[in-house]
Every structure is written in C-alpha cells, then in structure tokens.
Amino acid sequence: MSGPSVGAAVSIGIAAASLELDDVAVLAHRVEQAGFTALWVNDTPDADALAVLASAAAATARLKLAVGAIPVDRRPAPAILADIAQLDLPTDRLTIGIGAGRMRRGALQAVSTAAAQLRAALPSRVVVGALGPRMRRLGAMDADGVLLSWLTPEIAAAQARSAHDQRAGAHAALYVRAAVDDDARGRLVDEAAKYSRVPAYAANFGALGITAQDTVIRPERAADRLAAYRATVDELVLRAVPADDGLDAHLAFVNEVRDLV
Template structure:
C-alpha cells in the first residue's frame, strides 16, 4: 500500500462475549466511526450468534465473524446459520479457515466457493502460509492475517494485492492486531502472546519471520498511536483485537473510546 493510503479500522472481541455487551460495544464502535466490528469464533463462542446481537444495535458498521474453522462448522452449516439468524448479508463478512484439516487448501477453496455462491456477504480466508494467502487473494474477497509486525504486514499485503489483481479481484488484506492500551492489561497481552507462541503452526511462523508474538502486538508501553498509524498504512484494514485486564463491558467500552482518540492522533 502507498504510505498515503490509510486502511480501515475495526474493533474485535472474543466470541464468548455476552450478547448485551456485544450490543453496546458494537453500537459505540459505530457511533465513533469504526468501519467494522468483529467477533472471534471459538468453541465457547458462536461468532454468528453474537453478530445477531450486534446487528440489532447497529445500522451501518460492517459485522464480521473472524475465522470459523470449517472442520468445526461446514459451509452448509454456516449458510444455514446466517439465514436462520437473519444476519444483514449486505454488511456481513464471514471469515473461514482450515482448522485441523489434513488437506486444507482444497477444502477451504470448496467452502469459499459454496459460501460465495449462496450468500451476499463478503467471504475472507484466514491464512498463515503463502499458499493459503494466495487462495484467499484469488478465491475470496480477502485474507485475514494475524500476529504480524507492520513492515511484514505491508510486504504481505503487497503480495496479496498482486495475486488478487492477476485474478481480477480486489483482495483486501485484513490484519488482526492484539492491542492493550491500559497498563493493567499488560499481563493479559503477555498471556495471549504466550498462548499463540505455544501453537506449533504459529511458533513455526514466528521463527521463520524472526519475530516474537509480542513484536506483532501493541502494548501499553508502546507509542500506541504511532504504531497504530504504521499498521493503518500497511494493510487495508486493521482489526484491534481488544485486550483488557478483566474483559468487562466497562473496560471494553473504555478501550473503544481510547482507541478512537488514539487513531485520530496517529492519523
């Protein structure tokens, strides 16, 4: 991306966030001008069900699922859930990933095709390696990236844009960015970094890139607005995955307010 181009900014919460909190945080994110609201999909948190609550309290902001592993929920099940929940497809983004599948590329490609044929929603593919990134660029609306520094994210976004352009697609590069603003969230961020550093696929990726997980996050000891500004000129969209000390509604709302101010300062 050109240094003069500023990407969109979104807010991301865990999938197990209570519906009432999702409603209030999504509404505030929309009010403060964020482009998107994301929910992780986890075994304990159904992102699509959570987005129903966000849809009830918003009118314009994009609503996105994060990565739904297709070994846990098939394309047919996702399509059925989107329709049963009456989610607003015109502003919905569904992220999918391979999960633990042995032959991931073919399965993800088939799922992406099925979803794009059945839904008006945007479809993005979560990717670590180059082959899955290329699939996301050429076979969906974009690639959902995770745990990258701003310079590496910029290089990766250029790769995605080139592949997408060759395929006649837009190929958005979207980055999940774990972010802790308040000092009391420092430990929670360290725990997230340690968790992902212990996952073999991520550990291998960190080693190959020569970075640690904490290098690819924003913490309270950083120049938050400055680093956020770097990320926003590196990819098409940055999703601030909210990290707070107590994961409470109050702390999430405070984070969104602080992040809006910091984004203006870093712009």
C-alpha cells in the first residue's frame, strides 16, 4: 500500500459464494501482494466459507484468513473444529468469527460455550459477531474480541472503546460494505436494502437511530470515508461490493482500494 500505515489494519472481505475456488486463490494472492492484513469470507448457507479459505490458504504464505461469522446454531464448535482439521487450514493464520445465527433462547450461553471450545483447541483468534451490548461484552470477555458490522464511524468507535474498556487486548474488527467503482453503486444500494429487511438488523438500526445507507462507503469521497473508519477500530474489513461477481471486478476492487489506503 502507498504511504505509511495509519489507524486500523485493513482487510478485504468477500461472500463465500461470490467466486469459484480457483478464482479465490487468484484473488487471495493479489490481496497478499497488495499488503492487506487478511481475507475475510462471509459464511452463508449456500457456500462453505472454510472451504473457500482453504483455497486462499493454498495460494498465500502470510495472509491472515478469517471467517465471519459462522452461526453456531447451524455449525457448532465440534463441527467447525472437524472441518478445520479436514481442510488442513493454517490455524496460526486463522480468525474464526462465530455468532448466534437464528437462535433466540440460550444464544449467549451457546456462543460462550462455542468460543471456549474453539479457543481451547486452537491457537486461532476467535471473535464474536455481535449487535447488542450483551453479545459484544461476551466477545470482549469470553473470546478474543468482537466482529462489528453496519455501523457509522462514530458508533463503531464507541463500541470498540467499550470492548477495549471491558478487556485490554480485545480485538475490535468492523465489517464495512464498500463500493469504489461507480458501476457498483446500484449493487451497494441493493445490499443495504437487503439487510434493512432482516429483522435483527432492522431493529438494531432503529435502536441506533441510523440506516444501513449511513454505514457504507460509496465511490464518492471513498478515501475520506476510509480514513474515518480506520480511526475507529483495530481492523477494518472492507466487504467488497464490486461492479459484478467476476474475478476481474474483485481484482479491480482490491487495486482501487490499495490506491486509496
């Protein structure tokens, strides 16, 4: 990246189903070459994020590999551990994000138990995808940190400070949906609208007094927005919203962001 490193580490995020595995390997190699900290992969019901990370691992030597966030109601800790072993993922480079998924009753206990099991078995960092204050506290106290998302810079800074106050050394990572190409603007609007319809996110937006559109990085003034977010957390994950789902568009996103950071 150009210039000195200031503020949060910067990582790239993609959806698990967005690219073929061979293309993920090419992208991961480029992300490593460009000097980013990690490649994060969203875990989704229609694609295995850990398998995607295995392709990235095979094409890289230093790049951190992260998944955010595996719902423990769908994939409990023993299953996660078995898959990591079967895929031979490099656990020294791995960050495992977990969350409650669709669980309502017993969610805090289930996530706490999963975090303890993963941390006992692996040297990997374990972070908790968290919206509310109790889950964020759990991430800071019972895991290695929190994975935040869909926040303005001001709210992200406050939530990161809270995590650090609860436990020195707690890692605060923030997912921010970003489009840096004018042709991707419509897809960014659609992405925000989709999350606005998810009940848990809609309730959180209402409680915070913000909208999903308030929390994204648009092509205009992208550099200023990046700088604002980098001042808030320990790791800024730019969830790529490229012009299309092809490899070339993802590579273009990485190159454009590299020039902005």
